[in-house]
Amino acid sequence: MEKILILGCKVGGIKKKIMNKKQLNTKNIPKIVNNYPTKHKEGFTDKEINSLIKEYDLDPKKFYEKLGVNTCMAIEDEIITYHCDIELALRCVFEDRNKRPGEWD
Numbered sequence: 001m002e003k004i005l006i007l008g009c010k011v012g013g014i015k016k017k018i019m020n021k022k023q024l025n026t027k028n029i030p031k032i033v034n035n036y037p038t039k040h041k042e043g044f045t046d047k048e049i050n051s052l053i054k055e056y057d058l059d060p061k062k063f064y065e066k067l068g069v070n071t072c073m074a075i076e077d078e079i080i081t082y083h084c085d086i087e088l089a090l091r092c093v094f095e096d097r098n099k100r101p102g103e104w105d
Contacts, residue, residue, distance in 0.1 A: 024056055024094050032056075033087040042073060043080040052086070058093060066092035068099065 024032065038048050053060050067089035073080045088103055 024090060026091065026094065029087055029090045029094065033083050033090065040075050040078075040080055042075065043082040044086055045078045045080060049081060049086065058090075063089055063093055066090075066098070 032052075036044070036048070036052060038044055044052070049063075050060070052058075053063055067081070067085065070081065070085040072082065072085075088099065092099060
């Protein structure tokens with residue numbers, strides 16, 4: 001895991017903080033998606049998708065472009081995006097590609 005040094009100003013000196021930057025790779029995408037804490041077992045709410053995007057420092061425009069049009073459901077007036085669609089979108093972002101014809105649902 002990549003380490004990032006963040007320097008901040010503090011009265012009387014410099015405060016240092018080491019943070020671990022979470023990184024995606026083709027091996028950990030399924031684990032990240034399937035273990036991500038979601039309100040509904042069926043998939044991700046918009047808020048959860050945006051949290052995932054922020055947590056992994058993704059470009060939201062690129063992510064949603066790769067997610068594209070997909071099958072979803074509604075629970076309690078919230079749109080739920082299935083885990084498999086989130087995983088595919090992340091894979092497409094990471095691999096810098098579009099969905100292949102056999103990957104559309």
